[in-house]
Amino acid sequence: MFSADQLQKKFSQPLDRAAIALIAVLTVAIALLLLGGDSTAPRVREFTWQNKQVSASDRAFIMTFSRPMDRQSVEDNLSIEPPVPGKISWAGRRMAYTVTQGVPYGMQFKLELSQARERFAQAGKEGTLIEPFVGEFKSRDRALVYIGVSPEERGQLILYNFSKSEKTILTPKEITVLDYKPYSEGDRLLFSAIDSFSPNRGVLEQRLFTVTTGIIPETQGRRSRRRDNSPGQIKRILGSDNYQNLNFDLSPDGETILVQRVNKQDPTQFGLWKIEEGKQPKPLENEPGGDFIITPDSQAVAIAQGQGLAILPLEPKAEPVDFLPQFGRVLSFSADGSAAAMVKFNTDYTRSLYLVTTTGVSKELRRIQGSFLSAQFGPQGKTLYCLLTKLVEGEIYKEEPYIAAINLETGDLQPLVLLPDQREVHISLAPDGLGLLFDQIVSVAPQGNQAPVDAVRTSSGEAIARSRLWLLPLDPSAPTNRPLDYKPEELPFEGLRPGWLP
16 A cells, blocks of 8 residues: 555656646546537538549439438538539438439539538537538530531541530541441440442442540549540451441440441341450341341340341340330430330331330320431430421422421420421430531532542432531420420531530
8 A cells, every 4th residue: 555645756756747637638528528519510521423524324423421411401502503403312421413404514513512510419509510512523525526528528527526616537538437326435436438439439348447536534433445545546347348238336335336247249148247346246147137226235136127126135046035016116215225216117108106115115106197217315304306207298209307306295296497308317416415416418419410439428329519517406404395496506517427425
Protein backbone atom coordinates (compact mmCIF):
# COMPACT_ATOMS: atom_id res chain seq x y z
CA MET A 1 0.00 0.00 0.00
CA PHE A 2 1.12 3.54 -0.79
CA SER A 3 1.06 6.11 1.98
CA ALA A 4 -0.52 9.52 1.41
CA ASP A 5 2.93 11.07 1.10
CA GLN A 6 3.97 8.50 -1.52
CA LEU A 7 0.82 9.11 -3.60
CA GLN A 8 1.29 12.86 -3.44
CA LYS A 9 4.89 12.42 -4.52
CA LYS A 10 3.97 10.03 -7.34
CA PHE A 11 1.34 12.25 -8.94
CA SER A 12 3.36 15.39 -8.47
CA GLN A 13 5.44 14.51 -11.57
CA PRO A 14 4.72 16.79 -14.62
CA LEU A 15 3.99 13.87 -16.97
CA ASP A 16 1.49 12.41 -14.53
CA ARG A 17 -0.28 15.71 -14.15
CA ALA A 18 -0.54 16.08 -17.95
CA ALA A 19 -2.00 12.59 -18.31
CA ILE A 20 -4.60 13.27 -15.64
CA ALA A 21 -5.57 16.53 -17.33
CA LEU A 22 -5.93 14.82 -20.74
CA ILE A 23 -8.11 12.10 -19.27
CA ALA A 24 -10.31 14.75 -17.68
CA VAL A 25 -10.67 16.66 -20.96
CA LEU A 26 -11.54 13.49 -22.91
CA THR A 27 -14.08 12.50 -20.27
CA VAL A 28 -15.81 15.87 -20.53
CA ALA A 29 -15.74 15.73 -24.37
CA ILE A 30 -17.28 12.25 -24.40
CA ALA A 31 -19.96 13.37 -21.98
CA LEU A 32 -20.79 16.40 -24.10
CA LEU A 33 -20.90 14.23 -27.24
CA LEU A 34 -23.23 11.77 -25.60
CA LEU A 35 -25.47 14.56 -24.37
CA GLY A 36 -25.39 16.69 -27.53
CA GLY A 37 -25.16 14.04 -30.27
CA ASP A 38 -22.90 13.97 -33.38
CA SER A 39 -22.59 17.53 -34.68
CA THR A 40 -20.65 16.66 -37.87
CA ALA A 41 -22.59 17.43 -41.03
CA PRO A 42 -23.86 14.61 -43.26
CA ARG A 43 -22.30 14.56 -46.74
CA VAL A 44 -22.51 12.94 -50.16
CA ARG A 45 -20.17 9.97 -50.19
CA GLU A 46 -20.63 9.03 -53.86
CA PHE A 47 -22.19 10.49 -57.00
CA THR A 48 -21.91 7.90 -59.79
CA TRP A 49 -21.93 10.44 -62.64
CA GLN A 50 -19.24 12.65 -61.13
CA ASN A 51 -16.92 13.83 -63.95
CA LYS A 52 -18.39 11.21 -66.30
CA GLN A 53 -19.51 11.42 -69.91
CA VAL A 54 -23.02 9.98 -70.25
CA SER A 55 -25.04 8.84 -73.25
CA ALA A 56 -28.62 7.92 -74.08
CA SER A 57 -28.01 4.43 -72.68
CA ASP A 58 -27.23 5.86 -69.23
CA ARG A 59 -30.64 6.05 -67.61
CA ALA A 60 -29.91 6.74 -63.92
CA PHE A 61 -27.35 7.94 -61.39
CA ILE A 62 -27.02 7.11 -57.69
CA MET A 63 -26.10 9.36 -54.76
CA THR A 64 -24.92 7.72 -51.54
CA PHE A 65 -25.04 9.70 -48.27
CA SER A 66 -22.95 9.29 -45.12
CA ARG A 67 -26.05 9.23 -42.90
CA PRO A 68 -29.80 8.62 -43.36
CA MET A 69 -31.33 11.74 -44.87
CA ASP A 70 -34.69 13.46 -44.70
CA ARG A 71 -35.75 12.38 -48.16
CA GLN A 72 -38.15 15.21 -48.86
CA SER A 73 -35.54 17.82 -47.99
CA VAL A 74 -33.10 16.18 -50.43
CA GLU A 75 -35.66 16.07 -53.24
CA ASP A 76 -36.70 19.69 -52.61
CA ASN A 77 -33.15 21.03 -52.67
CA LEU A 78 -31.57 18.96 -55.45
CA SER A 79 -30.95 20.97 -58.63
CA ILE A 80 -29.47 20.09 -62.03
CA GLU A 81 -28.55 22.76 -64.57
CA PRO A 82 -29.41 22.61 -67.40
CA PRO A 83 -32.50 20.68 -66.20
CA VAL A 84 -32.65 16.91 -66.70
CA PRO A 85 -36.19 15.65 -65.93
CA GLY A 86 -36.33 12.48 -63.87
CA LYS A 87 -37.88 10.61 -60.97
CA ILE A 88 -36.39 9.72 -57.59
CA SER A 89 -36.41 6.47 -55.61
CA TRP A 90 -34.70 5.51 -52.34
CA ALA A 91 -33.05 2.49 -50.74
CA GLY A 92 -31.61 3.32 -47.32
CA ARG A 93 -28.88 5.92 -47.72
CA ARG A 94 -28.87 5.57 -51.51
CA MET A 95 -30.94 7.78 -53.80
CA ALA A 96 -31.50 6.80 -57.46
CA TYR A 97 -32.40 9.46 -60.02
CA THR A 98 -33.88 7.91 -63.18
CA VAL A 99 -33.87 10.11 -66.27
CA THR A 100 -37.29 10.22 -67.95
CA GLN A 101 -36.51 12.13 -71.16
CA GLY A 102 -32.88 11.35 -71.85
CA VAL A 103 -29.85 13.55 -71.29
CA PRO A 104 -29.50 16.26 -73.98
CA TYR A 105 -26.31 15.78 -75.99
CA GLY A 106 -23.47 18.28 -76.33
CA MET A 107 -23.86 19.87 -72.89
CA GLN A 108 -22.08 20.30 -69.53
CA PHE A 109 -24.18 19.79 -66.38
CA LYS A 110 -23.88 20.88 -62.75
CA LEU A 111 -25.67 19.12 -59.89
CA GLU A 112 -25.99 20.95 -56.57
CA LEU A 113 -27.37 19.90 -53.19
CA SER A 114 -27.53 22.08 -50.08
CA GLN A 115 -29.99 22.83 -47.25
CA ALA A 116 -30.99 19.14 -47.04
CA ARG A 117 -31.12 17.64 -43.53
CA GLU A 118 -30.37 14.31 -41.96
CA ARG A 119 -33.35 12.20 -40.95
CA PHE A 120 -32.62 11.57 -37.26
CA ALA A 121 -32.26 14.43 -34.79
CA GLN A 122 -32.55 15.14 -31.07
CA ALA A 123 -36.03 15.70 -29.69
CA GLY A 124 -37.24 19.18 -30.51
CA LYS A 125 -34.38 19.86 -32.94
CA GLU A 126 -34.05 19.74 -36.72
CA GLY A 127 -31.57 17.39 -38.36
CA THR A 128 -28.10 18.66 -39.17
CA LEU A 129 -27.75 20.38 -42.56
CA ILE A 130 -25.82 18.51 -45.22
CA GLU A 131 -22.38 19.65 -46.27
CA PRO A 132 -23.01 21.48 -49.60
CA PHE A 133 -22.21 19.31 -52.61
CA VAL A 134 -21.48 20.23 -56.24
CA GLY A 135 -21.14 17.55 -58.92
CA GLU A 136 -20.38 17.85 -62.61
CA PHE A 137 -20.94 15.61 -65.63
CA LYS A 138 -21.28 15.99 -69.39
CA SER A 139 -23.08 14.29 -72.27
CA ARG A 140 -21.63 13.00 -75.51
CA ASP A 141 -21.00 15.38 -78.37
CA ARG A 142 -23.86 15.91 -80.80
CA ALA A 143 -22.50 14.53 -84.08
CA LEU A 144 -23.80 13.21 -87.38
CA VAL A 145 -22.40 11.14 -90.25
CA TYR A 146 -23.37 11.30 -93.90
CA ILE A 147 -22.20 10.27 -97.39
CA GLY A 148 -21.03 13.23 -99.44
CA VAL A 149 -22.41 13.96 -102.92
CA SER A 150 -20.67 17.21 -103.89
CA PRO A 151 -17.76 16.86 -106.36
CA GLU A 152 -15.23 17.46 -103.57
CA GLU A 153 -16.75 14.86 -101.21
CA ARG A 154 -18.48 12.45 -103.59
CA GLY A 155 -18.97 9.01 -102.03
CA GLN A 156 -16.92 9.81 -98.93
CA LEU A 157 -18.02 9.19 -95.35
CA ILE A 158 -18.08 12.48 -93.46
CA LEU A 159 -18.43 13.26 -89.75
CA TYR A 160 -19.74 16.61 -88.53
CA ASN A 161 -19.47 17.40 -84.82
CA PHE A 162 -22.09 20.02 -83.91
CA SER A 163 -20.66 20.44 -80.41
CA LYS A 164 -17.23 21.43 -81.75
CA SER A 165 -18.29 22.74 -85.20
CA GLU A 166 -15.78 20.35 -86.75
CA LYS A 167 -16.05 18.53 -90.07
CA THR A 168 -13.92 15.43 -90.72
CA ILE A 169 -13.66 13.37 -93.91
CA LEU A 170 -13.21 9.76 -92.81
CA THR A 171 -12.73 7.81 -96.06
CA PRO A 172 -10.61 8.43 -99.19
CA LYS A 173 -11.94 9.23 -102.67
CA GLU A 174 -10.69 5.87 -103.97
CA ILE A 175 -13.71 4.11 -102.47
CA THR A 176 -17.40 5.02 -102.67
CA VAL A 177 -19.38 4.36 -99.49
CA LEU A 178 -22.81 2.77 -99.95
CA ASP A 179 -24.07 2.30 -96.38
CA TYR A 180 -22.81 2.34 -92.79
CA LYS A 181 -23.66 1.43 -89.19
CA PRO A 182 -22.20 3.17 -86.11
CA TYR A 183 -20.76 1.23 -83.18
CA SER A 184 -22.51 1.96 -79.89
CA GLU A 185 -19.53 3.88 -78.46
CA GLY A 186 -19.36 6.15 -81.51
CA ASP A 187 -15.62 5.49 -81.93
CA ARG A 188 -15.99 3.44 -85.13
CA LEU A 189 -18.25 2.97 -88.14
CA LEU A 190 -18.90 -0.23 -90.06
CA PHE A 191 -19.44 0.56 -93.73
CA SER A 192 -19.79 -1.03 -97.16
CA ALA A 193 -17.98 0.43 -100.15
CA ILE A 194 -16.93 -0.20 -103.74
CA ASP A 195 -13.92 0.99 -105.74
CA SER A 196 -14.67 4.46 -107.08
CA PHE A 197 -12.87 4.17 -110.41
CA SER A 198 -12.84 0.41 -111.12
CA PRO A 199 -14.29 -0.78 -114.46
CA ASN A 200 -16.06 -3.53 -112.48
CA ARG A 201 -17.61 -0.97 -110.17
CA GLY A 202 -21.00 -2.13 -108.91
CA VAL A 203 -23.00 -2.70 -105.75
CA LEU A 204 -22.44 -6.44 -106.04
CA GLU A 205 -18.71 -5.89 -105.50
CA GLN A 206 -19.13 -4.11 -102.18
CA ARG A 207 -16.76 -4.93 -99.34
CA LEU A 208 -16.99 -4.24 -95.61
CA PHE A 209 -14.65 -2.01 -93.62
CA THR A 210 -14.44 -0.21 -90.30
CA VAL A 211 -13.15 3.33 -89.81
CA THR A 212 -12.33 5.28 -86.66
CA THR A 213 -14.19 8.54 -86.01
CA GLY A 214 -11.65 10.15 -83.70
CA ILE A 215 -14.18 10.19 -80.86
CA ILE A 216 -12.91 8.73 -77.59
CA PRO A 217 -15.77 7.24 -75.55
CA GLU A 218 -15.78 7.98 -71.83
CA THR A 219 -19.19 6.63 -70.81
CA GLN A 220 -19.16 5.33 -67.22
CA GLY A 221 -15.38 5.46 -67.15
CA ARG A 222 -14.92 3.17 -70.15
CA ARG A 223 -12.26 4.15 -72.63
CA SER A 224 -11.77 2.98 -76.18
CA ARG A 225 -9.82 -0.26 -76.45
CA ARG A 226 -8.00 1.07 -79.51
CA ARG A 227 -4.63 2.71 -78.99
CA ASP A 228 -4.94 4.88 -82.10
CA ASN A 229 -8.18 6.85 -82.03
CA SER A 230 -7.27 9.33 -84.75
CA PRO A 231 -10.03 9.62 -87.39
CA GLY A 232 -9.85 7.79 -90.71
CA GLN A 233 -8.09 4.59 -89.61
CA ILE A 234 -9.58 1.99 -91.99
CA LYS A 235 -9.61 -1.77 -91.48
CA ARG A 236 -10.90 -4.26 -94.04
CA ILE A 237 -13.45 -6.70 -92.60
CA LEU A 238 -14.82 -8.70 -95.55
CA GLY A 239 -13.87 -9.04 -99.22
CA SER A 240 -15.95 -9.95 -102.27
CA ASP A 241 -13.72 -12.35 -104.21
CA ASN A 242 -15.99 -15.40 -104.10
CA TYR A 243 -19.21 -13.97 -102.68
CA GLN A 244 -21.40 -10.99 -103.36
CA ASN A 245 -22.09 -9.06 -100.16
CA LEU A 246 -25.58 -7.61 -99.87
CA ASN A 247 -27.30 -6.21 -96.76
CA PHE A 248 -25.55 -6.17 -93.39
CA ASP A 249 -26.30 -5.36 -89.75
CA LEU A 250 -24.23 -4.69 -86.63
CA SER A 251 -25.24 -6.01 -83.22
CA PRO A 252 -25.92 -3.39 -80.51
CA ASP A 253 -22.96 -4.63 -78.45
CA GLY A 254 -20.67 -4.30 -81.47
CA GLU A 255 -19.45 -7.88 -81.22
CA THR A 256 -21.25 -9.43 -84.21
CA ILE A 257 -21.77 -8.52 -87.87
CA LEU A 258 -24.35 -10.28 -90.04
CA VAL A 259 -24.07 -10.14 -93.84
CA GLN A 260 -26.29 -11.55 -96.57
CA ARG A 261 -23.98 -13.23 -99.10
CA VAL A 262 -24.41 -14.97 -102.46
CA ASN A 263 -21.90 -17.42 -103.93
CA LYS A 264 -20.77 -16.02 -107.29
CA GLN A 265 -20.41 -19.49 -108.79
CA ASP A 266 -23.57 -20.97 -107.27
CA PRO A 267 -26.32 -18.40 -106.57
CA THR A 268 -28.34 -21.06 -104.73
CA GLN A 269 -25.83 -20.67 -101.89
CA PHE A 270 -27.45 -17.63 -100.37
CA GLY A 271 -27.83 -16.70 -96.72
CA LEU A 272 -26.51 -14.99 -93.62
CA TRP A 273 -22.89 -15.05 -92.55
CA LYS A 274 -21.65 -14.23 -89.06
CA ILE A 275 -18.49 -12.20 -88.47
CA GLU A 276 -16.87 -11.85 -85.06
CA GLU A 277 -13.71 -9.90 -84.33
CA GLY A 278 -10.63 -12.11 -84.53
CA LYS A 279 -12.54 -15.01 -86.12
CA GLN A 280 -13.14 -16.20 -89.67
CA PRO A 281 -16.56 -15.43 -91.20
CA LYS A 282 -18.90 -18.42 -91.10
CA PRO A 283 -22.32 -19.10 -92.66
CA LEU A 284 -25.29 -19.59 -90.35
CA GLU A 285 -26.69 -22.19 -92.78
CA ASN A 286 -30.29 -21.38 -91.98
CA GLU A 287 -33.19 -21.12 -94.36
CA PRO A 288 -32.60 -18.09 -96.66
CA GLY A 289 -34.70 -15.04 -95.93
CA GLY A 290 -35.26 -11.38 -96.71
CA ASP A 291 -35.01 -8.28 -94.52
CA PHE A 292 -33.34 -8.90 -91.16
CA ILE A 293 -32.36 -7.04 -88.00
CA ILE A 294 -30.34 -8.14 -84.95
CA THR A 295 -32.28 -8.07 -81.69
CA PRO A 296 -31.37 -5.54 -78.92
CA ASP A 297 -29.78 -8.25 -76.74
CA SER A 298 -27.37 -9.09 -79.61
CA GLN A 299 -28.24 -12.78 -79.25
CA ALA A 300 -30.66 -13.37 -82.14
CA VAL A 301 -31.83 -12.08 -85.51
CA ALA A 302 -35.36 -11.37 -86.73
CA ILE A 303 -35.58 -12.30 -90.41
CA ALA A 304 -38.40 -12.56 -92.94
CA GLN A 305 -38.78 -16.22 -93.94
CA GLY A 306 -41.57 -17.61 -96.08
CA GLN A 307 -44.88 -16.30 -94.80
CA GLY A 308 -43.68 -14.79 -91.56
CA LEU A 309 -40.88 -13.65 -89.27
CA ALA A 310 -38.40 -16.07 -87.72
CA ILE A 311 -36.34 -15.29 -84.60
CA LEU A 312 -33.06 -17.19 -84.98
CA PRO A 313 -30.13 -17.58 -82.57
CA LEU A 314 -26.82 -16.35 -83.98
CA GLU A 315 -25.44 -19.87 -84.27
CA PRO A 316 -25.05 -22.12 -87.34
CA LYS A 317 -28.00 -24.40 -88.18
CA ALA A 318 -29.97 -23.20 -85.14
CA GLU A 319 -33.70 -23.75 -85.06
CA PRO A 320 -35.97 -20.69 -84.69
CA VAL A 321 -36.78 -19.81 -81.10
CA ASP A 322 -39.98 -18.16 -82.31
CA PHE A 323 -41.96 -17.71 -85.52
CA LEU A 324 -44.52 -14.97 -86.15
CA PRO A 325 -46.57 -15.97 -89.20
CA GLN A 326 -48.76 -12.87 -89.19
CA PHE A 327 -45.90 -10.40 -89.76
CA GLY A 328 -43.63 -9.80 -92.70
CA ARG A 329 -41.07 -7.31 -91.44
CA VAL A 330 -39.56 -5.77 -88.30
CA LEU A 331 -38.99 -2.03 -88.63
CA SER A 332 -37.41 -1.36 -85.26
CA PHE A 333 -36.95 -2.50 -81.66
CA SER A 334 -37.25 -0.28 -78.61
CA ALA A 335 -33.95 0.42 -76.85
CA ASP A 336 -34.71 -1.96 -73.96
CA GLY A 337 -35.99 -4.70 -76.27
CA SER A 338 -39.43 -4.77 -74.67
CA ALA A 339 -41.29 -3.83 -77.86
CA ALA A 340 -40.99 -3.92 -81.63
CA ALA A 341 -42.66 -2.19 -84.55
CA MET A 342 -43.76 -4.81 -87.09
CA VAL A 343 -45.52 -4.70 -90.44
CA LYS A 344 -48.32 -7.02 -91.53
CA PHE A 345 -49.12 -7.40 -95.24
CA ASN A 346 -52.89 -7.75 -95.49
CA THR A 347 -54.79 -9.70 -98.14
CA ASP A 348 -56.58 -6.53 -99.32
CA TYR A 349 -53.20 -5.02 -100.34
CA THR A 350 -53.11 -2.70 -97.34
CA ARG A 351 -50.36 -2.75 -94.72
CA SER A 352 -50.75 -2.61 -90.94
CA LEU A 353 -48.28 -1.33 -88.38
CA TYR A 354 -48.29 -3.28 -85.11
CA LEU A 355 -46.74 -2.71 -81.71
CA VAL A 356 -45.62 -6.12 -80.43
CA THR A 357 -44.34 -6.48 -76.85
CA THR A 358 -42.46 -9.19 -75.01
CA THR A 359 -45.49 -9.63 -72.74
CA GLY A 360 -47.52 -10.95 -75.67
CA VAL A 361 -49.42 -7.78 -76.57
CA SER A 362 -49.98 -7.29 -80.31
CA LYS A 363 -51.64 -3.96 -81.04
CA GLU A 364 -52.51 -2.61 -84.49
CA LEU A 365 -51.53 1.06 -84.63
CA ARG A 366 -52.34 2.03 -88.22
CA ARG A 367 -53.59 0.48 -91.47
CA ILE A 368 -52.68 2.27 -94.70
CA GLN A 369 -52.73 1.76 -98.46
CA GLY A 370 -49.15 2.95 -98.75
CA SER A 371 -45.99 1.46 -97.24
CA PHE A 372 -44.14 1.61 -93.93
CA LEU A 373 -40.50 2.18 -94.90
CA SER A 374 -38.70 2.68 -91.58
CA ALA A 375 -39.35 3.62 -87.95
CA GLN A 376 -37.55 4.49 -84.72
CA PHE A 377 -38.78 4.53 -81.12
CA GLY A 378 -38.50 7.79 -79.21
CA PRO A 379 -36.27 7.74 -76.08
CA GLN A 380 -39.30 7.60 -73.76
CA GLY A 381 -40.86 4.70 -75.67
CA LYS A 382 -44.13 6.58 -76.13
CA THR A 383 -43.72 7.76 -79.72
CA LEU A 384 -42.75 6.03 -82.95
CA TYR A 385 -41.23 8.22 -85.64
CA CYS A 386 -42.01 6.72 -89.03
CA LEU A 387 -41.15 7.16 -92.67
CA LEU A 388 -44.17 5.96 -94.62
CA THR A 389 -45.96 6.62 -97.89
CA LYS A 390 -49.45 7.45 -98.98
CA LEU A 391 -51.04 6.35 -102.23
CA VAL A 392 -51.56 9.25 -104.63
CA GLU A 393 -54.69 8.90 -106.74
CA GLY A 394 -54.16 9.06 -110.50
CA GLU A 395 -53.69 7.03 -113.65
CA ILE A 396 -50.14 6.11 -112.66
CA TYR A 397 -49.49 4.21 -109.43
CA LYS A 398 -47.51 6.53 -107.17
CA GLU A 399 -46.56 6.54 -103.51
CA GLU A 400 -45.56 9.80 -101.81
CA PRO A 401 -43.34 9.56 -98.71
CA TYR A 402 -43.77 11.58 -95.53
CA ILE A 403 -42.50 11.58 -91.95
CA ALA A 404 -44.96 11.17 -89.08
CA ALA A 405 -45.08 10.66 -85.31
CA ILE A 406 -47.36 7.91 -84.00
CA ASN A 407 -48.59 7.91 -80.40
CA LEU A 408 -48.07 4.34 -79.19
CA GLU A 409 -50.85 4.60 -76.60
CA THR A 410 -53.61 5.95 -78.83
CA GLY A 411 -52.35 5.13 -82.32
CA ASP A 412 -52.88 8.75 -83.38
CA LEU A 413 -50.72 9.78 -86.34
CA GLN A 414 -49.34 13.31 -86.70
CA PRO A 415 -47.67 14.15 -90.06
CA LEU A 416 -44.44 16.11 -89.59
CA VAL A 417 -42.90 16.58 -93.04
CA LEU A 418 -44.31 15.89 -96.51
CA LEU A 419 -41.74 14.80 -99.10
CA PRO A 420 -43.31 15.02 -102.57
CA ASP A 421 -41.50 13.59 -105.60
CA GLN A 422 -38.95 11.75 -103.48
CA ARG A 423 -37.73 8.33 -104.54
CA GLU A 424 -35.51 7.52 -101.58
CA VAL A 425 -35.47 9.07 -98.10
CA HIS A 426 -33.50 8.09 -95.01
CA ILE A 427 -34.31 9.27 -91.49
CA SER A 428 -32.36 9.16 -88.23
CA LEU A 429 -33.66 10.07 -84.76
CA ALA A 430 -31.19 11.70 -82.36
CA PRO A 431 -30.32 9.53 -79.33
CA ASP A 432 -31.69 12.23 -77.01
CA GLY A 433 -34.85 12.54 -79.14
CA LEU A 434 -34.34 16.25 -79.81
CA GLY A 435 -33.90 16.09 -83.58
CA LEU A 436 -34.62 14.05 -86.69
CA LEU A 437 -32.29 14.02 -89.70
CA PHE A 438 -33.47 13.27 -93.23
CA ASP A 439 -32.16 13.67 -96.76
CA GLN A 440 -33.81 15.02 -99.90
CA ILE A 441 -32.52 14.14 -103.35
CA VAL A 442 -32.85 17.38 -105.27
CA SER A 443 -31.87 16.18 -108.73
CA VAL A 444 -30.50 13.22 -110.63
CA ALA A 445 -28.32 13.38 -113.70
CA PRO A 446 -30.38 13.23 -116.95
CA GLN A 447 -30.20 9.89 -118.71
CA GLY A 448 -28.57 11.44 -121.79
CA ASN A 449 -25.73 13.03 -119.82
CA GLN A 450 -22.56 11.17 -118.99
CA ALA A 451 -22.41 10.83 -115.20
CA PRO A 452 -19.02 10.84 -113.43
CA VAL A 453 -17.48 7.42 -112.97
CA ASP A 454 -17.50 7.87 -109.20
CA ALA A 455 -21.07 9.21 -109.04
CA VAL A 456 -23.19 8.34 -106.02
CA ARG A 457 -26.30 6.54 -107.22
CA THR A 458 -29.79 5.68 -106.03
CA SER A 459 -30.79 2.06 -105.47
CA SER A 460 -32.23 2.07 -109.00
CA GLY A 461 -28.88 3.17 -110.46
CA GLU A 462 -29.56 6.85 -111.16
CA ALA A 463 -26.63 9.19 -110.60
CA ILE A 464 -27.35 11.78 -107.90
CA ALA A 465 -26.40 15.35 -108.78
CA ARG A 466 -27.55 17.08 -105.57
CA SER A 467 -29.00 16.04 -102.23
CA ARG A 468 -29.91 18.22 -99.27
CA LEU A 469 -29.73 17.36 -95.59
CA TRP A 470 -32.38 18.57 -93.14
CA LEU A 471 -32.73 18.71 -89.36
CA LEU A 472 -36.22 18.58 -87.86
CA PRO A 473 -36.14 19.83 -84.21
CA LEU A 474 -38.32 17.79 -81.85
CA ASP A 475 -39.62 18.22 -78.31
CA PRO A 476 -40.10 14.82 -76.61
CA SER A 477 -41.87 16.50 -73.68
CA ALA A 478 -44.59 18.05 -75.87
CA PRO A 479 -48.11 16.76 -75.11
CA THR A 480 -48.99 13.95 -77.49
CA ASN A 481 -52.61 15.08 -77.80
CA ARG A 482 -51.75 18.46 -79.33
CA PRO A 483 -50.84 19.24 -82.96
CA LEU A 484 -47.10 19.34 -83.54
CA ASP A 485 -45.66 22.39 -85.27
CA TYR A 486 -42.09 21.54 -86.24
CA LYS A 487 -40.24 23.17 -89.12
CA PRO A 488 -37.19 21.51 -90.66
CA GLU A 489 -33.92 23.42 -90.98
CA GLU A 490 -31.63 22.89 -93.97
CA LEU A 491 -28.05 21.98 -93.03
CA PRO A 492 -25.14 23.74 -94.77
CA PHE A 493 -23.80 20.67 -96.55
CA GLU A 494 -25.00 18.16 -99.14
CA GLY A 495 -25.18 14.44 -98.61
CA LEU A 496 -27.07 11.18 -98.31
CA ARG A 497 -28.01 8.76 -95.54
CA PRO A 498 -27.55 11.11 -92.57
CA GLY A 499 -27.25 9.39 -89.22
CA TRP A 500 -26.61 10.44 -85.63
CA LEU A 501 -23.78 8.94 -83.66
CA PRO A 502 -25.11 7.08 -80.57
